[in-house]
Amino acid sequence: MAREIYAYKCRLCGTMHYPFRMVCKGCKQNDFFEFDTVPLPKSGKLLTFTRVYNLPAQYEVATLGLGIVELENGMRMLGQLEIDEPTIGMAVKGSVEVVRKETYDDYYGMVFTAA
Amino acid sequence: MRDVYVAGIGITTFTRLEYPLSEIASYASMMALKDAGVTEVDQLYVANMGAPRVNHQTALASAVADSLSLLPAGAAAIENGPASGAAAIKAGFQAVASGMDDVVLVAGVERMREVNNLEATDFVATLTHPLTEYIYGVTLPAHAAMFTRLYMEKYGVTERHLAMVGVKNQNAALNNEWAHLQQEISMEGILDSPEAMTNNPYVAEPLRFFDACPVSDGGAAIILVSEEKAKELGRPMIRLSGIGQATDTHAVFEREEPTDLLAVRKAAKDAFEMSGLTPEDIDVAELHDAFTILEIAESEEVGFFPKGEGHTALEKGETALGGKIPINVGGGLKGRGHPVGATGVAQAWEIVTQLRGDGGKRQVEGAKTGLSLNFGGFGNNVVCLTYVRED
Amino acid sequence: MSVDLEKILRPVESPMKPYEPKYMMLASGEAVVVRQVFRDEIPDLLKAVEPLLHVERDYYDVVAARVYAELLGYYQYRFQDQYVLALQVDGELAAIVNGRQVTPTLGLSLHTLALRRGLRIGAHGFAAKMEYHIDTLGHNEVLVVAESPIGFRRWMIEYKLEKRFHIPHELGGVPSWALTKELFDRARSKLVVGRRPVPPDLLDKAMDKILPPSDPPTPPLDPLAATRALYDPTATALVTQRWEMEKGAQNA
Numbered sequence: 001m002a003r004e005i006y007a008y009k010c011r012l013c014g015t016m017h018y019p020f021r022m023v024c025k026g027c028k029q030n031d032f033f034e035f036d037t038v039p040l041p042k043s044g045k046l047l048t049f050t051r052v053y054n055l056p057a058q059y060e061v062a063t064l065g066l067g068i069v070e071l072e073n074g075m076r077m078l079g080q081l082e083i084d085e086p087t088i089g090m091a092v093k094g095s096v097e098v099v100r101k102e103t104y105d106d107y108y109g110m111v112f113t114a115a
Numbered sequence: 116m117r118d119v120y121v122a123g124i125g126i127t128t129f130t131r132l133e134y135p136l137s138e139i140a141s142y143a144s145m146m147a148l149k150d151a152g153v154t155e156v157d158q159l160y161v162a163n164m165g166a167p168r169v170n171h172q173t174a175l176a177s178a179v180a181d182s183l184s185l186l187p188a189g190a191a192a193i194e195n196g197p198a199s200g201a202a203a204i205k206a207g208f209q210a211v212a213s214g215m216d217d218v219v220l221v222a223g224v225e226r227m228r229e230v231n232n233l234e235a236t237d238f239v240a241t242l243t244h245p246l247t248e249y250i251y252g253v254t255l256p257a258h259a260a261m262f263t264r265l266y267m268e269k270y271g272v273t274e275r276h277l278a279m280v281g282v283k284n285q286n287a288a289l290n291n292e293w294a295h296l297q298q299e300i301s302m303e304g305i306l307d308s309p310e311a312m313t314n315n316p317y318v319a320e321p322l323r324f325f326d327a328c329p330v331s332d333g334g335a336a337i338i339l340v341s342e343e344k345a346k347e348l349g350r351p352m353i354r355l356s357g358i359g360q361a362t363d364t365h366a367v368f369e370r371e372e373p374t375d376l377l378a379v380r381k382a383a384k385d386a387f388e389m390s391g392l393t394p395e396d397i398d399v400a401e402l403h404d405a406f407t408i409l410e411i412a413e414s415e416e417v418g419f420f421p422k423g424e425g426h427t428a429l430e431k432g433e434t435a436l437g438g439k440i441p442i443n444v445g446g447g448l449k450g451r452g453h454p455v456g457a458t459g460v461a462q463a464w465e466i467v468t469q470l471r472g473d474g475g476k477r478q479v480e481g482a483k484t485g486l487s488l489n490f491g492g493f494g495n496n497v498v499c500l501t502y503v504r505e506d
Numbered sequence: 507m508s509v510d511l512e513k514i515l516r517p518v519e520s521p522m523k524p525y526e527p528k529y530m531m532l533a534s535g536e537a538v539v540v541r542q543v544f545r546d547e548i549p550d551l552l553k554a555v556e557p558l559l560h561v562e563r564d565y566y567d568v569v570a571a572r573v574y575a576e577l578l579g580y581y582q583y584r585f586q587d588q589y590v591l592a593l594q595v596d597g598e599l600a601a602i603v604n605g606r607q608v609t610p611t612l613g614l615s616l617h618t619l620a621l622r623r624g625l626r627i628g629a630h631g632f633a634a635k636m637e638y639h640i641d642t643l644g645h646n647e648v649l650v651v652a653e654s655p656i657g658f659r660r661w662m663i664e665y666k667l668e669k670r671f672h673i674p675h676e677l678g679g680v681p682s683w684a685l686t687k688e689l690f691d692r693a694r695s696k697l698v699v700g701r702r703p704v705p706p707d708l709l710d711k712a713m714d715k716i717l718p719p720s721d722p723p724t725p726p727l728d729p730l731a732a733t734r735a736l737y738d739p740t741a742t743a744l745v746t747q748r749w750e751m752e753k754g755a756q757n758a
Contacts, residue, residue, distance in 0.1 A: 057233040076368040101253070
């Protein structure tokens with residue numbers, strides 16, 4: 001089964017959140033956990049991007065592509081890019097993969113490639 | 116609410132300082148106490164971001180209070196990311212304005228060079244959203260780079276404009292003996308010569324090495340007092356006339372218009388409202404140029420220039436010493452250095468220096484009003500202060 | 507029977523093609539000349555290196571001590587096939603890089619000592635010596651180690667060096683890394699710069715004399731060093747003096 005990254009939909013007013021919040025930013029009424037999880041879409045268009053050269057110490061790669069993607073449903077997320085020459089507005093598709101390793105932990109996140 | 120005045124200022128050299136953290140804070144504080152002519156304070160606030168993580172020290176304010184023999188004054192450390200300094204000034208302001216305290220010491224301090232550059236970058240990156248930003252390897256330069264790309268696309272800002280800010284501020288630091296970078300740079304050397312791209316490599320595309328502030332150690336301090344006390348002390352009457360603070364989404368990608376810095380806009384608006392000033396009234400400004408793009412964007416959001424015209428104003432020299440609104444004449448974060456917790460206080464130190472007329476070679480002629488903007492996170496926690504000299 | 511001991515002690519020097527000088531522009535807009543330094547000018551370098559023995563930060567002390575020994579060894583004919591390149595700005599020494607030829611196909615990098623900071627002079631110097639090894643001397647690879655974190659980041663990460671951990675490096679016997687011709691060619695466009703020939707006036711100035719650096723690295727700064735008060739680390743004397751003067755002016 002493919003891994004997913006979830007958005008959080010308020011049961012009271014339907015506002016979608018990513019990242020998660022304790023209180024709904026739409027109706028501000030959600031004072032306990034009243035969210036449904038909804039998988040984020042995996043395709044969208046690239047809003048902006050960079051290639052980073054000075055990475056935190058635990059990265060073994062020399063550079064890392066990062067970008068902000070506007071997903072099909074209009075929500076946005078940050079992800080790693082595996083695209084040689086990205087351009088603003090290009091179509092991308094994502095998959096959930098290991099994006100950071102610490103000593104005993106793997107962290108999963110979205111990695112985008114050209115669609 | 117009582118009026119609040121800055122009666123004393125102090126600073127250390129910004130560079131690599133191999134001193135205990137509390138000593139760096141104390142050096143700056145001693146200068147400020149001496150400058151104000153006080154030996155006792157009611158309260159001190161110490162702004163710092165990384166002591167527990169980088170320097171393995173907690174409860175810094177207690178250490179500083181004792182080191183300065185200010186006991187039994189109240190003391191608390193304030194951690195608010197790179198906006199810790201101005202947030203501590205706000206706390207000090209509230210203490211005096213409320214009538215609770217008459218003399219408050221606000222010190223900012225950071226010692227980031229205790230760890231290597233990569234660890235320092237990672238330490239600052241911990242202010243990003245842990246689950247949706249940090250895990251991807253996002254650093255502050257990466258955020259600034261993605262923001263820059265949008266700014267370039269939308270407003271026509273170029274690498275040349277960024278380099279112009281870098282050259283302006285780094286060379287301005289030559290007039291500030293306390294500044295970290297004491298090395299002149301030229302457009303030819305960082306942009307136009309065949310070797311420029313090797314001299315000035317990418318940190319995060321499209322941002323280059325000379326677009327980013329250095330990693331520095333340093334401390335700065337100011338003394339805030341009531342009007343009565345200020346008159347008694349007899350130092351120049353510099354009133355802290357306006358304070359605005361605002362927050363924005365933690366995850367940068369959530370912002371509706373990604374080229375807007377709404378927290379900057381709101382913080383500046385509130386500070387202007389409180390002080391009864393407008394952007395046109397400001398004689399000298401300190402903006403948070405951790406990256407060159409930020410000086411351009413903030414100069415617009417604060418209201419000095421219309422949105423999208425900061426870079427054209429820069430081209431015309433309006434932000435240089437002698438221009439319409441001189442920005443970062445003491446080098447800014449780019450030239451002075453950016454010990455994160457100290458920066459907000461160091462900005463206040465520069466503005467007060469200017470309003471006292473003590474700026475020397477970097478003095479803005481006849482400066483009577485000033486503004487400083489301390490930018491925390493990637494624009495998710497911003498404090499704006501305005502200052503007025505009363506004669 | 508007399509034996510000329512000196513003849514035994516002196517290494518027989520292998521022929522090595524000299525380094526062709528080049529120049530480049532620094533971030534400051536100044537031109538830096540990279541050129542080879544031969545035995546007769548070594549004393550000028552020693553004078554500049556000696557004070558750095560006492561700079562106890564950024565590994566200046568250990569690097570300076572070793573460079574001093576290497577240069578002295580070269581000067582007094584106690585070093586096999588060493589070469590020394592100097593980087594000069596307006597005649598002033600900005601960096602020293604050195605290394606040696608182990609075999610006609612293998613080079614060994616000794617040190618990169620930058621006397622001016624914040625302008626990537628060390629990076630330019632390192633690139634120049636790799637250029638000398640690979641392009642001029644025709645070495646297949648160069649053994650490298652770093653003594654400081656700055657060096658490690660620059661060389662190991664920027665050039666993505668290969669491990670040669672089975673070879674103890676001549677500097678302290680630590681595991682070696684290697685820059686191969688292939689890696690160098692890959693880094694060339696980004697990291698190796700310089701223009702040839704050097705304009706005669708620039709070259710003459712550099713060749714004329716190696717001047718000592720006017721602003722060399724100094725021991726760790728005092729936090730209030732900018733006050734320039736040598737025996738007054740807290741600067742209180744200076745500040746107090748200013749107030750006294752101000753008061754005096756008011757009373758007068």
